[in-house]
Amino acid sequence: MAIATDLSPSPPLALPPTCDDKNAKALRLIEEMTQNTDSVQERVLAEILSQNAQTEYLKRFQLNEPMDRHTFKSKVPVVSYEDLKHDIQRIANGDRSPILCAHPISEFLTSSGTSAGERKLMPTIREEMNRRQLLYSLLMPVMNKYVPGLDTGKALLFLFIKAETKTPSGLVARPVLTSYYKSDQFKNRPHDPYNVYTSPDEAILCPDSFQSMYTQMLCGLIMRHEVLRVGAVFASGLLRAIRFLQLNWAQLAHDIATGTLNPKITDPAITEHMAQTLKPDPELANFITKECSEENWERIITRIWPNTKYLDVIVTGAMAQYIPTLDYYSGGLPLACTMYASSECYFGLNLNPICSPSDVSYTIMPNMGYFEFLPHEDAASSSALSRDSPPRLVDLADVELGKSYELVLTSYSGLCRYRVGDVLQVTGFYNTAPQFHFVRRKNVLLSIDSDKTDEAELQNAVENASALLKEFNTSVVEYTNFADTKSIPGHYVIYWELLMKESRHAPTREVLEQCCLTMEESLNAVYRQGRVADHSIGPLEIRVVKNGTFEELMDYAISRGASINQYKVPRCVTFSPITELLDSRVESVHFSLAEPHWTPERRR
Ligand code: AMP
Numbered sequence: 036m037a038i039a040t041d042l043s044p045s046p047p048l049a050l051p052p053t054c055d056d057k058n059a060k061a062l063r064l065i066e067e068m069t070q071n072t073d074s075v076q077e078r079v080l081a082e083i084l085s086q087n088a089q090t091e092y093l094k095r096f097q098l099n100e101p102m103d104r105h106t107f108k109s110k111v112p113v114v115s116y117e118d119l120k121h122d123i124q125r126i127a128n129g130d131r132s133p134i135l136c137a138h139p140i141s142e143f144l145t146s147s148g149t150s151a152g153e154r155k156l157m158p159t160i161r162e163e164m165n166r167r168q169l170l171y172s173l174l175m176p177v178m179n180k181y182v183p184g185l186d187t188g189k190a191l192l193f194l195f196i197k198a199e200t201k202t203p204s205g206l207v208a209r210p211v212l213t214s215y216y217k218s219d220q221f222k223n224r225p226h227d228p229y230n231v232y233t234s235p236d237e238a239i240l241c242p243d244s245f246q247s248m249y250t251q252m253l254c255g256l257i258m259r260h261e262v263l264r265v266g267a268v269f270a271s272g273l274l275r276a277i278r279f280l281q282l283n284w285a286q287l288a289h290d291i292a293t294g295t296l297n298p299k300i301t302d303p304a305i306t307e308h309m310a311q312t313l314k315p316d317p318e319l320a321n322f323i324t325k326e327c328s329e330e331n332w333e334r335i336i337t338r339i340w341p342n343t344k345y346l347d348v349i350v351t352g353a354m355a356q357y358i359p360t361l362d363y364y365s366g367g368l369p370l371a372c373t374m375y376a377s378s379e380c381y382f383g384l385n386l387n388p389i390c391s392p393s394d395v396s397y398t399i400m401p402n403m404g405y406f407e408f409l410p411h412e413d414a415a416s417s418s419a420l421s422r423d424s425p426p427r428l429v430d431l432a433d434v435e436l437g438k439s440y441e442l443v444l445t446s447y448s449g450l451c452r453y454r455v456g457d458v459l460q461v462t463g464f465y466n467t468a469p470q471f472h473f474v475r476r477k478n479v480l481l482s483i484d485s486d487k488t489d490e491a492e493l494q495n496a497v498e499n500a501s502a503l504l505k506e507f508n509t510s511v512v513e514y515t516n517f518a519d520t521k522s523i524p525g526h527y528v529i530y531w532e533l534l535m536k537e538s539r540h541a542p543t544r545e546v547l548e549q550c551c552l553t554m555e556e557s558l559n560a561v562y563r564q565g566r567v568a569d570h571s572i573g574p575l576e577i578r579v580v581k582n583g584t585f586e587e588l589m590d591y592a593i594s595r596g597a598s599i600n601q602y603k604v605p606r607c608v609t610f611s612p613i614t615e616l617l618d619s620r621v622e623s624v625h626f627s628l629a630e631p632h633w634t635p636e637r638r639r
Pocket of ligand 1: 145146148211349350352353374376377378379455457475476
């Protein structure tokens with residue numbers, strides 16, 4: 036039997052299924068999959084292997100028939116993106132032979148993880164869209180168990196598409212959500228009372244982020260009493276929407292008062308849609324003006340959308356830094372993290388979505404791909420992955436409570452034993468399916484939105500910027516960083532201690548501002564896109580600290596028990612006594628005054 040990817044009713048059925056039928060069917064599927072974790076996994080792997088048996092990639096490992104799980108695990112290596120880069124580039128350049136996957140690659144999904152500064156390209160196939168759609172279709176039936184009545188109103192979800200580009204052979208490359216929102220599955224979705232959005236598709240599909248956000252906010256305001264949940268994919272996106280309201284409420288109120296659309300909104304699909312929707316409503320405009328002109332924006336979400344039952348946003352992983360701000364704006368509404376997914380594969384969902392953020396666990400659905408787990412202590416030592424001794428990977432059904440693992444994926448799209456880069460900890464089981472706390476993404480030092488900057492990228496950026504100081508006989512002796520999310524959008528802050536050989540010839544303000552921009556130019560494409568296109572990241576800041584500050588930092592660490600021999604400057608600081616110490620030693624502050632260069636085209 037093929038693994039289910041379709042929740043539509045099996046014919047012949049005289050009547051269309053009701054919502055209750057669909058919900059019950061979704062919940063039954065979750066039960067069935069989670070009760071049979073290992074057998075479903077076995078079947079998924081068998082399906083993938085039979086589909087891809089003749090691919091160049093699998094043939095390289097001479098698996099011979101029958102390709103069973105044991106042979107697969109003993110012969111196929113665990114890989115990361117760099118190992119596949121050459122094959123992926125061949126596909127991007129137009130090689131249509133079955134390299135990784137027997138099915139034609141329909142497009143590339145561009146991950147927020149980067150390789151050599153550019154988004155990783157994840158090949159995908161047409162049928163994967165059904166699998167993604169399947170996971171989406173499970174979310175509201177689960178939510179409905181905890182929050183009744185969501186079919187009686189609407190969801191104000193801020194959803195956006197991003198720029199797309201083409202590979203040399205003409206395959207589209209774009210983020211997975213852009214691919215989903217532009218798909219027929221999304222555009223022609225049947226009416227589902229649990230998923231009625233205030234945002235018109237015309238706004239979601241508008242590539243201009245200002246026009247898209249403006250229209251989505253306007254519609255959300257117009258339908259404010261119908262809104263039962265407010266959200267965005269990630270917490271940073273929802274906070275960006277609140278900030279947008281702070282900056283644009285007067286114009287939005289004007290549009291509502293007069294029934295006319297802001298002339299900055301020129302997208303023809305939007306203007307046509309809004310011509311049908313927008314009617315003068317002075318009472319609503321007065322209400323918005325009154326609420327938004329108040330100094331205090333505490334609980335603004337529930338003030339404007341009083342029927343909101345919860346916020347639909349991911350606040351796990353790097354997004355946890357936004358929880359206090361979301362609580363402030365919502366008066367502590369529940370935060371529902373509903374799913375765990377990536378460009379490579381949609382993994383699973385939270386079966387208890389109204390729990391507190393610290394208790395969120397995701398249940399990986401065994402039918403989405405074949406999953407293995409590299410014990411985290413092994414993941415750290417490369418010897419665990421040497422080709423001589425096969426890595427000790429554990430199957431989904433065999434992970435142990437309390438242990439941490441790195442997720443390794445084999446997908447229908449042709450990734451085989453691919454290290455996703457996420458560290459997960461087992462918190463429990465639902466039936467036989469393990470549930471995981473998302474611990475962290477490996478090697479991420481700084482993150483504001485979907486950007487993920489690692490230590491090597493930061494080091495390179497500092498080196499490039501500090502080259503500008505040479506003519507002043509100045510060098511950067513030490514540096515550390517943190518992601519400042521107190522203001523929206525957040526921004527990177529880099530503390531620099533400088534060594535100036537001639538104090539009379541100190542670097543000028545202009546040069547230090549240029550250093551900020553040079554650092555930004557050196558950071559990866561996801562960071563630069565956040566700065567330039569999405570406006571989800573603010574200008575980078577350099578804070579120059581007094582000489583001797585980093586020595587004080589070391590003294591402080593040693594006074595708290597660090598070993599003097601092993602002490603290393605922390606490359607990222609979050610502990611408030613340390614940031615307070617650094618801030619108390621700041622001599623000058625500099626921001627990037629321009630935007631770094633970014634276009635949808637890849638640099639190489
Ligand atoms: P991308 O490759 O850009 O699609 O990003 C996928 C990555 O986002 C995952 O591998 C995770 O690191 C992160 N991510 C996705 N969903 C969640 C979640 N629910 N909680 C925390 N991190 C997540």
